[in-house]
Amino acid sequence: MRIAVLSGKGGTGKTLVSVNLAVVAKKSIYIDCDVEEPNGHLFFKPMVTEEKEISMQIPKVDEAICNGCRKCVDFCKFNALAYIKGKIIVFDDVCHSCGGCMILCPQKAISGRNKSIGKIRAGSSDGVVIYTGILNTGEASGVPIIKELLSGIESEHNKTIFIDCPPGSACIVMESIKDADYCILVAEPTLFGVHNLNMVYELVKLFNKPFGAVLNKCLEGENPAEKFCIEKDIRILGKIPFDRQLGTLNSNAKIAVKENKKYEEQFSTLLDAIIKEAPYETATNT
Amino acid sequence: MRIAIPSDEKNIDSSICVSFGRTPYFLIYDTDTKIREFIDNSTAASSGGAGIKAAQILVDEKTDALITPRCGENAADVLKSADIKIYKSISSSIKDNIDAFVSGKLCLLDEIHPGFHGHRK
Numbered sequence: 001m002r003i004a005v006l007s008g009k010g011g012t013g014k015t016l017v018s019v020n021l022a023v024v025a026k027k028s029i030y031i032d033c034d035v036e037e038p039n040g041h042l043f044f045k046p047m048v049t050e051e052k053e054i055s056m057q058i059p060k061v062d063e064a065i066c067n068g069c070r071k072c073v074d075f076c077k078f079n080a081l082a083y084i085k086g087k088i089i090v091f092d093d094v095c096h097s098c099g100g101c102m103i104l105c106p107q108k109a110i111s112g113r114n115k116s117i118g119k120i121r122a123g124s125s126d127g128v129v130i131y132t133g134i135l136n137t138g139e140a141s142g143v144p145i146i147k148e149l150l151s152g153i154e155s156e157h158n159k160t161i162f163i164d165c166p167p168g169s170a171c172i173v174m175e176s177i178k179d180a181d182y183c184i185l186v187a188e189p190t191l192f193g194v195h196n197l198n199m200v201y202e203l204v205k206l207f208n209k210p211f212g213a214v215l216n217k218c219l220e221g222e223n224p225a226e227k228f229c230i231e232k233d234i235r236i237l238g239k240i241p242f243d244r245q246l247g248t249l250n251s252n253a254k255i256a257v258k259e260n261k262k263y264e265e266q267f268s269t270l271l272d273a274i275i276k277e278a279p280y281e282t283a284t285n286t
Numbered sequence: 287m288r289i290a291i292p293s294d295e296k297n298i299d300s301s302i303c304v305s306f307g308r309t310p311y312f313l314i315y316d317t318d319t320k321i322r323e324f325i326d327n328s329t330a331a332s333s334g335g336a337g338i339k340a341a342q343i344l345v346d347e348k349t350d351a352l353i354t355p356r357c358g359e360n361a362a363d364v365l366k367s368a369d370i371k372i373y374k375s376i377s378s379s380i381k382d383n384i385d386a387f388v389s390g391k392l393c394l395l396d397e398i399h400p401g402f403h404g405h406r407k
Binding site for chain 2: 073076084085089091140
């Protein structure tokens with residue numbers, strides 16, 4: 001079973017939730033899809049067993065064949081191509097590697113050339129298998145890395161897969177949740193938190209995914225995120241209190257459930273709630 | 287000589303647009319014939335690569351020079367490849383800049399900024 005953990009903004013607790021759930025689930029796979037700033041590995045400190053370079057196809061124009069029709073220039077939504085003095089100029093950093101220009105060229109003058117955009121690392125730590133996607137700084141899109149991360153994962157029967165998503169609700173998040181069986185929306189108890197929760201709420205509805213919310217940093221008194229969940233009839237899977245000790249452990253890159261029984265119980269209860277909600281009974285907490 | 291100036295509005299009394307790639311219009315002024323025309327910048331609202339496309343428009347308009355307060359790296363690459371000179375504007379008035387250009391008082395723009403591409407979310 002694939003469980004995606006997402007939120008509309010950074011810093012709500014996606015990594016806290018997915019790392020700790022992956023540890024209490026024991027036989028699990030943790031996939032860090034937040035390729036612009038992957039940080040799950042800071043907690044797991046995995047032994048890296050495999051590293052793979054990821055590249056994408058950038059257009060390469062054969063000047064001898066190009067007749068200057070400019071169909072490719074006009075087509076490119078990202079404006080990655082220009083036609084100057086009888087020559088096509090390709091802006092690598094602007095290209096999103098959609099491949100449209102290669103398909104479109106009537107002269108078949110455009111082929112692809114590989115450009116490295118990042119890498120994938122695999123490793124393990126205490127029985128948890130960890131995959132990390134790393135996008136090179138300045139690259140336009142991490143989507144090809146996420147595609148590769150998720151396509152390579154063999155869904156072993158007894159293993160629960162936790163997908164730590166990038167923040168927001170853009171293409172990169174859509175790619176991360178596309179094949180998920182269940183989505184966990186992590187939210188903060190603020191008005192800003194509600195705005196961001198609403199973004200991912202609309203996204204998972206659009207994708208027809210079963211989902212529930214985890215309310216993080218909960219304080220006494222009013223919780224706008226909780227109010228939002230009640231109004232929208234969103235299942236609240238659990239609440240994580242605003243807790244200095246938990247914050248300290250987390251900021252020291254410690255896995256809370258390994259450090260303190262209290263947190264182990266908290267996250268085991270949360271995992272149970274998720275398993276009850278999720279569509280398949282494949283995940284076990286034994 | 288055909289010069290291009292990014293302009294906020296379609297009239298000669300309007301001010302120079304602070305953005306090259308996302309200016310709504312360009313004034314194309316021919317210093318020999320004194321003919322001026324305003325063209326739409328069709329790429330003003332594009333999600334990315336606006337500078338590249340705007341520069342392409344100026345290339346296609348066969349301009350020889352651009353007067354702008356600033357210009358990004360990618361746009362400058364396109365303009366340089368087409369031998370279009372980039373001059374730095376001296377005020378926000380289009381008229382003043384044309385006068386300054388004609389009397390040779392404008393300097394080439396030497397600060398090319400790396401672009402505003404920090405929107406990857």
